[in-house]
Amino acid sequence: MYSPQVLDHFEHPRNAGVLENPDAAAQVENPACGDVLKLTLKLSFGQISEIRFQVKGCVASMACGSAVTELALGKSPAQARTLRKEALLAAVGGLPPASQHAAQLALDTLDAALDQLHLRG
Amino acid sequence: MHRAYMDANATTPLLPEVMEAMRPFWMEDFGNASSIHRQGQRARTAVDRAREALAEFFYCRESEVVFNSGGTEGDNTALFGLVRPGDHLITTAIEHSAVLRAAERLEEHGAEVTFVPPLANGLIDPAAIREAIRPNTRLISVMLANNETGVLQPVEEMGKIAAETGVFFHIDAVQGAGKVAFDVRRFGCQLLSISAHKMHGPKGVGALYVRRGTPLEPLVVGGSHERRQRAGTENVPGIVGLGRAAELAMACLEDGTIARMTGLRDRLEKGILKLSDTGVNGGGAPRVANTTNIRFEQVEGEALVIALDLKGVAVSGGSACHSGSTEPSHVLMAMGLDKNAARASLRFSLLRTATEADVDQVLSVVPEAVEHLRAISPVAAGTAG
Numbered sequence A: 001m002y003s004p005q006v007l008d009h010f011e012h013p014r015n016a017g018v019l020e021n022p023d024a025a026a027q028v029e030n031p032a033c034g035d036v037l038k039l040t041l042k043l044s045f046g047q048i049s050e051i052r053f054q055v056k057g058c059v060a061s062m063a064c065g066s067a068v069t070e071l072a073l074g075k076s077p078a079q080a081r082t083l084r085k086e087a088l089l090a091a092v093g094g095l096p097p098a099s100q101h102a103a104q105l106a107l108d109t110l111d112a113a114l115d116q117l118h119l120r121g
Numbered sequence B: 001m002h003r004a005y006m007d008a009n010a011t012t013p014l015l016p017e018v019m020e021a022m023r024p025f026w027m028e029d030f031g032n033a034s035s036i037h038r039q040g041q042r043a044r045t046a047v048d049r050a051r052e053a054l055a056e057f058f059y060c061r062e063s064e065v066v067f068n069s070g071g072t073e074g075d076n077t078a079l080f081g082l083v084r085p086g087d088h089l090i091t092t093a094i095e096h097s098a099v100l101r102a103a104e105r106l107e108e109h110g111a112e113v114t115f116v117p118p119l120a121n122g123l124i125d126p127a128a129i130r131e132a133i134r135p136n137t138r139l140i141s142v143m144l145a146n147n148e149t150g151v152l153q154p155v156e157e158m159g160k161i162a163a164e165t166g167v168f169f170h171i172d173a174v175q176g177a178g179k180v181a182f183d184v185r186r187f188g189c190q191l192l193s194i195s196a197h198k199m200h201g202p203k204g205v206g207a208l209y210v211r212r213g214t215p216l217e218p219l220v221v222g223g224s225h226e227r228r229q230r231a232g233t234e235n236v237p238g239i240v241g242l243g244r245a246a247e248l249a250m251a252c253l254e255d256g257t258i259a260r261m262t263g264l265r266d267r268l269e270k271g272i273l274k275l276s277d278t279g280v281n282g283g284g285a286p287r288v289a290n291t292t293n294i295r296f297e298q299v300e301g302e303a304l305v306i307a308l309d310l311k312g313v314a315v316s317g318g319s320a321c322h323s324g325s326t327e328p329s330h331v332l333m334a335m336g337l338d339k340n341a342a343r344a345s346l347r348f349s350l351l352r353t354a355t356e357a358d359v360d361q362v363l364s365v366v367p368e369a370v371e372h373l374r375a376i377s378p379v380a381a382g383t384a385g
Ligand SMILES: Cc1ncc(COP(=O)(O)O)c(C=O)c1O
Pocket: B009, B010, B069, B070, B071, B072, B073, B075, B096, B098, B143, B145, B146, B147, B172, B174, B175, B195, B196, B197, B204, B206
């Protein structure tokens, strides 16, 4: 049912945890299913130099949280903004139709974190 | 890797004796039980023998056993076969979808339906059934054992209420078969459905007990099979398998198997409850021996099911037909759990053949899997916000 990539992220999450004194932190809940994703990140020289995720949710949400940190790491906030759902889905080897919301949750949370950087100027 | 199958309430494997009993009826003894030649006679004899076994299993007459395609058909037949527009049906909020969806269909067609909610421990209070009775109440339909929690309903008391008030009584006994002794007279029901695949028999076959004289309209019409109660060429291998499974189920009720399963289930439950923030749903009520439904606070049940599967333990969250959907269990919600608690709950249901090694395996992998999921959760780690 889940791709090998999803299961790999699920069993071996990348960048799990929470950063102290982050430059941006965002937590978003998917109201439909109750999944919660939290991202914290730090910038250095205009790039996302550190990023961590925490999640309470289904396997797909965990995999997307893990994968989105890999995709965002090393990017400038502007580059990270352009991350598309297709790229995230490709990174996890696709999701079952019922689990597509997990990719949206990951991107919404990343956006919310990037919004904070913008607000701070 | 040793795999521990803890999802018997979803389905069970054939016991070897069942497989052996069925084997001749696919190729050698393939006859149609309605044919009068030799092949047909052999099939008929086999179906008759299975009917004898089921009559003993239900504790009824052979003429009161109707073979069908399983629990869903039995439940549908009971409801659609008795309740007409304008009639009132009493059922419960924790039934299997085979009853719930049929009840909703009846509502759409002009029947009235009351869905009695359970108490917090998962029990349906017989007094609530009595209070729900109206002058036009035609049928009460209640499950014997709940598929998610294993909670056993006080069907005998409900049967007395039905008899006193002149209302028909159907029991969905699918999850009770092979776990508690049946006696349809003592239960006080006119109808009772079972399914072979929940009791180490084959899938797609079951039986409905229909008390003599019950004005049940058949769901499936056509030929005159099953005393015109259920048309269609008999599934001879399936019926033979059900018959053998029923014989073995009766034996296991008397040979200490149930006590052994209770011991395994209780050890599993106690071991898991050592983890913090866990609890048993329906733990305060009488339950079948093989089932426990455990809440792991701050964990998403679906993620835990997959984590355990990767470690060789098969369990399910909620009921099997709900996995993959985002709906929390209607049974646990009806018992008063909130969405998060319902979604944090898993069902462990043991096969009759479960071993100490199976329980050891579960206990060796559950703590690590739960800790892994909690460690990564912003809610459990207390860093939310
Ligand atoms: C309580 C209950 N009733 C009915 C059914 C449906 O039985 P079947 O799968 O044979 O259609 C099930 C199976 O999940 C069940 O647990």
